[in-house]
Amino acid sequence: MNIRLYMAQRLSAIIMIPLVFGHLGVMIYAIQGGLSAGEILSRTQGSVFWFMFYGLFVIAVSVHGAIGLRTIMSELLRWNDIALDAIMWGFGLLSIFMGARAVSAVTWL
Amino acid sequence: MANTNDTMTVKVWRGDKNGGAYQQFVVPRQDNQTVLDVVSWIQQNQDPNLSYRFACRVGMCGSCAMMVNGTPRWTCRTHVNKVLDANTLVVAPLRNLPPIKDLVADMDPFFDKWIDAGGHHDPSASRYDAMPQIAPDDAQRAVANESIECINCAVCYAACDTVAHNENYLGPAALQRAWTLYNDEKVNDTDAVLAAVSGKGGCHNCHSQGSCSLYCPNELNPMRAIAGLKAATIKHQLKRGR
Numbered sequence: 001m002n003i004r005l006y007m008a009q010r011l012s013a014i015i016m017i018p019l020v021f022g023h024l025g026v027m028i029y030a031i032q033g034g035l036s037a038g039e040i041l042s043r044t045q046g047s048v049f050w051f052m053f054y055g056l057f058v059i060a061v062s063v064h065g066a067i068g069l070r071t072i073m074s075e076l077l078r079w080n081d082i083a084l085d086a087i088m089w090g091f092g093l094l095s096i097f098m099g100a101r102a103v104s105a106v107t108w109l
Numbered sequence: 110m111a112n113t114n115d116t117m118t119v120k121v122w123r124g125d126k127n128g129g130a131y132q133q134f135v136v137p138r139q140d141n142q143t144v145l146d147v148v149s150w151i152q153q154n155q156d157p158n159l160s161y162r163f164a165c166r167v168g169m170c171g172s173c174a175m176m177v178n179g180t181p182r183w184t185c186r187t188h189v190n191k192v193l194d195a196n197t198l199v200v201a202p203l204r205n206l207p208p209i210k211d212l213v214a215d216m217d218p219f220f221d222k223w224i225d226a227g228g229h230h231d232p233s234a235s236r237y238d239a240m241p242q243i244a245p246d247d248a249q250r251a252v253a254n255e256s257i258e259c260i261n262c263a264v265c266y267a268a269c270d271t272v273a274h275n276e277n278y279l280g281p282a283a284l285q286r287a288w289t290l291y292n293d294e295k296v297n298d299t300d301a302v303l304a305a306v307s308g309k310g311g312c313h314n315c316h317s318q319g320s321c322s323l324y325c326p327n328e329l330n331p332m333r334a335i336a337g338l339k340a341a342t343i344k345h346q347l348k349r350g351r
Contacts, residue, residue, distance in 0.1 A: 001309075001311075001313045001314045002307065002308060002309055002311065002313065003307040003311070003313055003342050003343070003346055004346075005313070006313035006339070006343075007343060007346065010343075071314075074275065075271070075274035075275055076274070078274075078276075081309075
Protein backbone atom coordinates (compact mmCIF):
# COMPACT_ATOMS: atom_id res chain seq x y z
CA MET A 1 0.00 0.00 0.00
CA ASN A 2 1.49 3.31 -1.05
CA ILE A 3 -0.01 6.79 -0.85
CA ARG A 4 -1.66 6.67 -4.29
CA LEU A 5 -3.47 3.40 -3.55
CA TYR A 6 -4.38 4.72 -0.11
CA MET A 7 -5.89 7.89 -1.56
CA ALA A 8 -7.78 5.97 -4.24
CA GLN A 9 -9.24 3.65 -1.61
CA ARG A 10 -10.25 6.46 0.75
CA LEU A 11 -11.72 8.54 -2.10
CA SER A 12 -13.75 5.57 -3.38
CA ALA A 13 -14.99 4.96 0.18
CA ILE A 14 -16.14 8.58 0.48
CA ILE A 15 -18.02 8.28 -2.81
CA MET A 16 -19.63 5.01 -1.70
CA ILE A 17 -21.03 6.30 1.62
CA PRO A 18 -24.06 8.19 0.19
CA LEU A 19 -24.45 5.66 -2.64
CA VAL A 20 -24.75 2.71 -0.21
CA PHE A 21 -27.48 4.51 1.75
CA GLY A 22 -29.20 5.49 -1.50
CA HIS A 23 -29.05 1.89 -2.72
CA LEU A 24 -30.46 0.53 0.57
CA GLY A 25 -33.23 3.15 0.49
CA VAL A 26 -34.15 2.24 -3.09
CA MET A 27 -34.25 -1.47 -2.26
CA ILE A 28 -36.53 -0.93 0.74
CA TYR A 29 -38.76 1.47 -1.24
CA ALA A 30 -38.95 -0.88 -4.23
CA ILE A 31 -40.19 -3.90 -2.24
CA GLN A 32 -42.63 -1.98 -0.01
CA GLY A 33 -45.35 -1.48 -2.63
CA GLY A 34 -44.60 -4.78 -4.32
CA LEU A 35 -43.05 -3.32 -7.46
CA SER A 36 -42.54 -5.94 -10.17
CA ALA A 37 -39.29 -6.24 -12.14
CA GLY A 38 -41.08 -4.75 -15.13
CA GLU A 39 -42.26 -1.76 -13.11
CA ILE A 40 -38.74 -1.19 -11.78
CA LEU A 41 -37.24 -1.41 -15.26
CA SER A 42 -39.83 1.01 -16.62
CA ARG A 43 -38.53 3.57 -14.09
CA THR A 44 -34.82 2.92 -14.57
CA GLN A 45 -34.52 2.37 -18.32
CA GLY A 46 -33.55 5.55 -20.12
CA SER A 47 -32.88 7.31 -16.81
CA VAL A 48 -29.66 9.32 -16.86
CA PHE A 49 -29.88 9.68 -13.06
CA TRP A 50 -29.91 5.95 -12.34
CA PHE A 51 -27.22 5.37 -14.97
CA MET A 52 -24.97 7.91 -13.22
CA PHE A 53 -25.93 6.65 -9.74
CA TYR A 54 -25.15 2.98 -10.33
CA GLY A 55 -22.38 3.68 -12.86
CA LEU A 56 -20.49 5.69 -10.24
CA PHE A 57 -21.29 3.02 -7.64
CA VAL A 58 -19.78 0.29 -9.82
CA ILE A 59 -16.59 2.28 -10.43
CA ALA A 60 -16.18 3.14 -6.73
CA VAL A 61 -16.83 -0.46 -5.63
CA SER A 62 -14.40 -1.83 -8.20
CA VAL A 63 -11.60 0.52 -7.16
CA HIS A 64 -12.24 0.03 -3.44
CA GLY A 65 -12.62 -3.76 -3.60
CA ALA A 66 -9.59 -4.28 -5.84
CA ILE A 67 -7.24 -2.29 -3.57
CA GLY A 68 -8.68 -4.00 -0.49
CA LEU A 69 -8.17 -7.43 -2.06
CA ARG A 70 -4.58 -6.45 -2.89
CA THR A 71 -3.94 -5.62 0.78
CA ILE A 72 -5.56 -8.85 1.99
CA MET A 73 -3.49 -10.95 -0.39
CA SER A 74 -0.36 -9.05 0.60
CA GLU A 75 -0.83 -9.57 4.33
CA LEU A 76 -2.47 -13.01 4.29
CA LEU A 77 -0.53 -14.81 1.56
CA ARG A 78 2.47 -12.45 1.19
CA TRP A 79 2.32 -12.42 -2.61
CA ASN A 80 4.97 -10.43 -4.47
CA ASP A 81 4.20 -7.05 -6.07
CA ILE A 82 3.66 -8.46 -9.57
CA ALA A 83 1.06 -10.97 -8.37
CA LEU A 84 -0.58 -8.32 -6.16
CA ASP A 85 -0.88 -5.84 -9.02
CA ALA A 86 -2.16 -8.59 -11.30
CA ILE A 87 -4.99 -9.59 -8.95
CA MET A 88 -5.80 -5.94 -8.21
CA TRP A 89 -6.15 -5.00 -11.89
CA GLY A 90 -7.80 -8.33 -12.79
CA PHE A 91 -10.41 -8.12 -10.04
CA GLY A 92 -10.96 -4.39 -10.59
CA LEU A 93 -11.47 -4.63 -14.35
CA LEU A 94 -13.68 -7.74 -14.00
CA SER A 95 -15.82 -5.90 -11.43
CA ILE A 96 -16.15 -2.87 -13.70
CA PHE A 97 -17.03 -5.07 -16.70
CA MET A 98 -19.66 -7.09 -14.81
CA GLY A 99 -21.04 -3.98 -13.11
CA ALA A 100 -21.19 -2.05 -16.37
CA ARG A 101 -23.15 -4.91 -17.98
CA ALA A 102 -25.65 -4.86 -15.13
CA VAL A 103 -25.99 -1.07 -15.16
CA SER A 104 -26.44 -0.96 -18.93
CA ALA A 105 -29.04 -3.74 -18.80
CA VAL A 106 -31.08 -1.86 -16.20
CA THR A 107 -30.73 1.73 -17.41
CA TRP A 108 -30.38 1.57 -21.21
CA LEU A 109 -33.45 1.46 -23.38
CA MET B 110 11.91 -26.98 44.57
CA ALA B 111 8.21 -27.76 44.60
CA ASN B 112 5.72 -25.18 43.42
CA THR B 113 4.05 -23.71 46.54
CA ASN B 114 2.37 -20.40 47.39
CA ASP B 115 5.82 -19.03 48.01
CA THR B 116 6.92 -19.94 44.53
CA MET B 117 5.68 -19.59 40.96
CA THR B 118 6.13 -21.48 37.71
CA VAL B 119 8.10 -19.61 35.08
CA LYS B 120 8.28 -20.88 31.50
CA VAL B 121 11.19 -19.32 29.66
CA TRP B 122 11.72 -19.60 25.89
CA ARG B 123 15.13 -21.10 25.16
CA GLY B 124 16.51 -21.27 21.65
CA ASP B 125 17.83 -19.25 18.74
CA LYS B 126 16.87 -18.27 15.18
CA ASN B 127 16.53 -21.95 14.25
CA GLY B 128 13.83 -22.61 16.84
CA GLY B 129 13.40 -23.38 20.49
CA ALA B 130 11.10 -24.48 23.29
CA TYR B 131 9.94 -23.39 26.73
CA GLN B 132 11.93 -24.48 29.76
CA GLN B 133 10.19 -24.55 33.11
CA PHE B 134 11.61 -23.09 36.32
CA VAL B 135 10.23 -22.73 39.84
CA VAL B 136 11.10 -19.30 41.23
CA PRO B 137 10.55 -17.89 44.74
CA ARG B 138 7.88 -15.18 45.06
CA GLN B 139 8.87 -11.90 46.64
CA ASP B 140 7.11 -8.64 47.40
CA ASN B 141 7.47 -5.97 44.71
CA GLN B 142 9.12 -8.44 42.35
CA THR B 143 9.43 -7.45 38.67
CA VAL B 144 9.54 -9.79 35.71
CA LEU B 145 13.14 -8.71 35.14
CA ASP B 146 13.91 -9.71 38.75
CA VAL B 147 12.50 -13.17 37.96
CA VAL B 148 14.58 -13.59 34.81
CA SER B 149 17.69 -12.37 36.65
CA TRP B 150 17.01 -14.81 39.52
CA ILE B 151 16.86 -17.71 37.08
CA GLN B 152 20.09 -16.62 35.39
CA GLN B 153 21.89 -16.16 38.72
CA ASN B 154 20.53 -19.21 40.55
CA GLN B 155 19.34 -21.80 38.05
CA ASP B 156 20.99 -21.42 34.67
CA PRO B 157 23.86 -18.98 33.99
CA ASN B 158 23.51 -19.73 30.27
CA LEU B 159 20.19 -17.88 30.07
CA SER B 160 20.59 -14.87 27.76
CA TYR B 161 18.55 -11.72 28.18
CA ARG B 162 19.08 -8.00 27.79
CA PHE B 163 18.72 -5.14 30.25
CA ALA B 164 20.59 -2.02 31.33
CA CYS B 165 18.98 0.70 33.45
CA ARG B 166 16.28 -1.28 35.36
CA VAL B 167 14.22 1.91 35.79
CA GLY B 168 12.29 2.23 32.50
CA MET B 169 14.70 4.63 30.81
CA CYS B 170 16.79 2.61 28.38
CA GLY B 171 14.20 0.48 26.59
CA SER B 172 16.36 -2.64 26.39
CA CYS B 173 14.53 -5.19 28.58
CA ALA B 174 11.25 -5.58 26.67
CA MET B 175 9.99 -9.16 26.35
CA MET B 176 6.75 -11.04 25.78
CA VAL B 177 5.18 -11.76 29.17
CA ASN B 178 2.18 -14.09 29.11
CA GLY B 179 1.76 -13.22 25.44
CA THR B 180 1.91 -9.45 25.91
CA PRO B 181 4.89 -7.20 25.09
CA ARG B 182 6.06 -5.42 28.23
CA TRP B 183 9.03 -3.52 29.69
CA THR B 184 10.02 -6.19 32.18
CA CYS B 185 11.89 -3.88 34.60
CA ARG B 186 8.69 -1.95 35.35
CA THR B 187 6.26 -4.87 35.19
CA HIS B 188 5.30 -6.23 38.59
CA VAL B 189 4.82 -9.98 38.77
CA ASN B 190 1.65 -9.47 40.86
CA LYS B 191 -0.05 -7.70 37.97
CA VAL B 192 0.69 -10.24 35.24
CA LEU B 193 0.86 -13.61 36.99
CA ASP B 194 -1.73 -15.96 35.48
CA ALA B 195 -2.58 -19.17 37.39
CA ASN B 196 0.68 -18.67 39.34
CA THR B 197 2.55 -18.93 36.03
CA LEU B 198 4.68 -16.56 33.97
CA VAL B 199 5.49 -17.30 30.32
CA VAL B 200 8.44 -15.23 29.14
CA ALA B 201 9.60 -15.08 25.51
CA PRO B 202 11.65 -12.80 23.24
CA LEU B 203 9.85 -9.89 21.59
CA ARG B 204 7.44 -10.82 18.80
CA ASN B 205 8.04 -9.67 15.20
CA LEU B 206 11.83 -9.69 15.65
CA PRO B 207 14.22 -12.60 14.95
CA PRO B 208 15.47 -14.23 18.19
CA ILE B 209 19.24 -14.24 18.67
CA LYS B 210 19.33 -16.45 21.78
CA ASP B 211 16.78 -17.16 24.49
CA LEU B 212 15.13 -13.85 25.46
CA VAL B 213 17.35 -11.64 23.29
CA ALA B 214 15.69 -10.46 20.09
CA ASP B 215 17.62 -9.01 17.17
CA MET B 216 16.70 -5.29 17.14
CA ASP B 217 18.34 -4.59 13.75
CA PRO B 218 15.10 -4.61 11.68
CA PHE B 219 13.53 -2.24 14.22
CA PHE B 220 16.36 0.29 14.07
CA ASP B 221 16.89 -0.11 10.31
CA LYS B 222 13.28 0.90 9.79
CA TRP B 223 13.80 3.83 12.17
CA ILE B 224 16.43 5.10 9.70
CA ASP B 225 14.27 4.20 6.66
CA ALA B 226 11.47 6.36 8.06
CA GLY B 227 13.82 9.35 8.05
CA GLY B 228 14.45 9.09 11.78
CA HIS B 229 17.58 11.23 11.87
CA HIS B 230 17.99 14.94 12.49
CA ASP B 231 18.48 17.02 9.34
CA PRO B 232 19.11 20.50 10.76
CA SER B 233 17.70 23.65 9.17
CA ALA B 234 20.54 25.81 10.45
CA SER B 235 24.26 25.48 11.15
CA ARG B 236 26.10 26.19 14.40
CA TYR B 237 26.88 29.68 13.08
CA ASP B 238 23.19 30.62 12.79
CA ALA B 239 21.09 31.91 15.64
CA MET B 240 19.07 29.30 17.54
CA PRO B 241 15.45 29.31 16.35
CA GLN B 242 13.15 30.62 19.05
CA ILE B 243 10.31 28.18 19.68
CA ALA B 244 7.72 29.00 22.31
CA PRO B 245 7.01 26.01 24.59
CA ASP B 246 3.27 26.57 24.15
CA ASP B 247 3.51 26.69 20.35
CA ALA B 248 0.83 24.37 18.94
CA GLN B 249 3.18 22.57 16.53
CA ARG B 250 5.78 22.12 19.26
CA ALA B 251 3.11 20.62 21.51
CA VAL B 252 2.43 17.97 18.85
CA ALA B 253 6.15 17.27 18.47
CA ASN B 254 6.48 16.98 22.26
CA GLU B 255 3.82 14.28 22.47
CA SER B 256 6.16 11.61 21.17
CA ILE B 257 9.61 12.58 22.38
CA GLU B 258 9.48 10.28 25.42
CA CYS B 259 9.81 7.18 23.22
CA ILE B 260 12.57 4.93 24.64
CA ASN B 261 12.88 2.66 21.56
CA CYS B 262 11.84 -0.42 23.53
CA ALA B 263 10.05 -1.96 20.49
CA VAL B 264 7.01 -2.95 22.57
CA CYS B 265 4.77 -1.25 19.98
CA TYR B 266 6.61 -3.03 17.17
CA ALA B 267 6.05 -6.39 18.88
CA ALA B 268 2.39 -5.57 19.54
CA CYS B 269 1.60 -4.54 15.95
CA ASP B 270 -0.31 -7.09 13.83
CA THR B 271 0.47 -5.13 10.65
CA VAL B 272 4.20 -5.57 11.33
CA ALA B 273 3.50 -9.29 11.83
CA HIS B 274 1.90 -9.63 8.40
CA ASN B 275 3.85 -7.06 6.35
CA GLU B 276 7.64 -7.23 6.58
CA ASN B 277 8.03 -3.91 4.75
CA TYR B 278 5.91 -1.95 7.22
CA LEU B 279 8.02 0.59 9.08
CA GLY B 280 6.13 0.09 12.33
CA PRO B 281 4.68 2.42 14.98
CA ALA B 282 7.89 3.67 16.64
CA ALA B 283 9.67 4.69 13.43
CA LEU B 284 6.54 6.39 12.08
CA GLN B 285 5.95 8.18 15.36
CA ARG B 286 9.52 9.48 15.21
CA ALA B 287 8.88 10.72 11.65
CA TRP B 288 5.78 12.58 12.91
CA THR B 289 7.88 14.25 15.62
CA LEU B 290 10.45 15.36 13.05
CA TYR B 291 7.73 16.60 10.70
CA ASN B 292 6.45 18.88 13.48
CA ASP B 293 9.90 20.05 14.56
CA GLU B 294 10.65 23.56 13.26
CA LYS B 295 14.36 22.83 13.44
CA VAL B 296 14.08 20.09 10.80
CA ASN B 297 15.19 21.29 7.39
CA ASP B 298 13.25 19.22 4.85
CA THR B 299 9.88 18.04 6.11
CA ASP B 300 8.90 17.03 2.56
CA ALA B 301 11.67 14.41 2.75
CA VAL B 302 10.11 13.08 5.97
CA LEU B 303 6.74 12.72 4.22
CA ALA B 304 8.38 11.04 1.21
CA ALA B 305 10.10 8.53 3.51
CA VAL B 306 6.78 7.45 5.06
CA SER B 307 4.77 7.37 1.80
CA GLY B 308 6.39 4.35 0.15
CA LYS B 309 5.55 0.66 0.07
CA GLY B 310 6.02 0.08 3.81
CA GLY B 311 4.85 3.52 4.86
CA CYS B 312 2.22 4.94 7.19
CA HIS B 313 -0.65 4.08 4.83
CA ASN B 314 -0.34 0.39 5.72
CA CYS B 315 -1.53 1.06 9.28
CA HIS B 316 -4.96 -0.47 9.98
CA SER B 317 -5.46 1.66 13.11
CA GLN B 318 -5.90 -1.40 15.33
CA GLY B 319 -4.24 0.56 18.10
CA SER B 320 -2.13 -2.14 19.78
CA CYS B 321 0.82 0.26 19.72
CA SER B 322 -1.04 2.86 21.76
CA LEU B 323 -2.56 0.22 24.04
CA TYR B 324 0.74 -1.40 25.01
CA CYS B 325 3.19 1.56 24.89
CA PRO B 326 4.72 1.51 28.40
CA ASN B 327 5.19 5.29 28.30
CA GLU B 328 1.55 5.76 27.33
CA LEU B 329 2.42 7.45 24.05
CA ASN B 330 0.00 7.32 21.13
CA PRO B 331 1.76 6.15 17.95
CA MET B 332 -1.60 5.48 16.29
CA ARG B 333 -2.46 9.18 16.53
CA ALA B 334 0.97 10.10 15.18
CA ILE B 335 0.45 7.75 12.20
CA ALA B 336 -3.00 9.26 11.59
CA GLY B 337 -1.29 12.66 11.56
CA LEU B 338 1.20 11.43 8.98
CA LYS B 339 -1.61 10.03 6.80
CA ALA B 340 -3.37 13.41 6.83
CA ALA B 341 -0.12 15.35 6.22
CA THR B 342 0.92 13.12 3.30
CA ILE B 343 -2.50 13.48 1.65
CA LYS B 344 -2.47 17.28 2.03
CA HIS B 345 1.05 17.34 0.58
CA GLN B 346 0.05 15.11 -2.34
CA LEU B 347 -3.02 17.22 -3.14
CA LYS B 348 -0.96 20.41 -3.02
CA ARG B 349 1.63 18.90 -5.36
CA GLY B 350 -1.07 17.80 -7.77
CA ARG B 351 -2.44 21.31 -8.22
